[in-house]
Amino acid sequence: xxxxxxxxxxxxxxxxxxxxxxxxxxxxxxxxxxxxxxxxxxxxxxxxxxxxxxxxxxxxxxxxxxxxxxxxxxxxxxxxxxxxxxxxxxxxxxxxxxxxxxxxxxxxxxxxxxxxxxxxxxxxxxxxxxxxxxxxxxxxx
Amino acid sequence: xxxxxxxxxxxxxxxxxxxxxxxxxxxxxxxxxxxxxxxxxxxxxxxxxxxxxxxxxxxxxxxxxxxxxxxxxxxxxxxxxxxxxxxxxxxxxxxxxxxxxxxxxxxxxxxxxxxxxxxxxxxxxxxxxxxxxxxxxxxxxxxxxxxx
Numbered sequence: 001x002x003x004x005x006x007x008x009x010x011x012x013x014x015x016x017x018x019x020x021x022x023x024x025x026x027x028x029x030x031x032x033x034x035x036x037x038x039x040x041x042x043x044x045x046x047x048x049x050x051x052x053x054x055x056x057x058x059x060x061x062x063x064x065x066x067x068x069x070x071x072x073x074x075x076x077x078x079x080x081x082x083x084x085x086x087x088x089x090x091x092x093x094x095x096x097x098x099x100x101x102x103x104x105x106x107x108x109x110x111x112x113x114x115x116x117x118x119x120x121x122x123x124x125x126x127x128x129x130x131x132x133x134x135x136x137x138x139x140x141x
Numbered sequence: 142x143x144x145x146x147x148x149x150x151x152x153x154x155x156x157x158x159x160x161x162x163x164x165x166x167x168x169x170x171x172x173x174x175x176x177x178x179x180x181x182x183x184x185x186x187x188x189x190x191x192x193x194x195x196x197x198x199x200x201x202x203x204x205x206x207x208x209x210x211x212x213x214x215x216x217x218x219x220x221x222x223x224x225x226x227x228x229x230x231x232x233x234x235x236x237x238x239x240x241x242x243x244x245x246x247x248x249x250x251x252x253x254x255x256x257x258x259x260x261x262x263x264x265x266x267x268x269x270x271x272x273x274x275x276x277x278x279x280x281x282x283x284x285x286x287x288x289x
Binding site: 018020021024025028039040041042043044045046047048049050066110111112113114115116117118119120121123124125127128136137138 | 162164165168169172192193194195196197198199200202207212245247248250251252253254255256257258259260263266267268270272273274275276277278279280281
């Protein structure tokens with residue numbers, strides 16, 4: 001038994017393959033459980049019904065006008081004073097406005113030629129400020 | 142082995158157990174078969190530049206409750222991979238909405254489309270009765286916004 005090459009080990013020199021299927025299933029189940037499909041995401045809104053027309057007094061309206069070049073003009077309902085602001089500032093304007101008047105409604109009027117993304121910027125700022133009373137419309141005249 | 146009649150006690154040389162070593166292979170075969178033959182119902186992805194929004198939220202609705210309405214940058218509207226004119230939208234959406242009152246419309250519009258189209262689309266959806274809409278956006282990190 002001095003020659004090492006002749007020594008026969010009792011341990012099998014093959015990798016046990018009977019549990020391979022178990023390992024494969026384990027991996028399969030792991031990936032099945034951890035996979036998440038990309039969910040739809042976006043800014044949700046409920047549109048008004050067709051016949052629904054609510055009279056809102058001017059003092060409860062925050063007019064937001066989106067121009068074709070992306071400028072955002074803000075005007076409180078009953079005041080003639082207009083103010084051009086960056087879309088980001090709408091958050092603080094909305095928060096301040098709603099703390100003064102809890103019934104405030106944001107009326108977003110977008111120019112027909114304005115890019116969709118400018119309207120989304122405004123909607124985003126309002127949503128981020130926690131608003132859910134938003135009216136979307138087309139700027140007329 | 143004293144009893145020779147009937148052969149009930151005769152030992153067969155074939156193994157009495159069902160061979161289980163190939164069970165995993167059969168399972169994988171079935172798995173792969175179903176994986177290959179399953180078709181997910183989904184629209185073709187259109188060439189759209191998404192609008193970005195920080196307030197983007199994930200929707201919990203089931204996939205079958207969501208109808209995608211694509212608006213390309215030239216104002217073309219696609220529903221279920223078919224191009225529709227703006228006037229057709231309410232006629233197309235209405236039967237789907239009646240079949241599923243929980244329907245939520247995902248407006249997937251190019252960020253540069255003129256708002257005129259979106260407004261028309263909203264009016265069409267309202268006249269079809271589908272009031273729950275989502276303006277599909279990409280999540281924007283506040284960092285990237287500051288840099289812009």
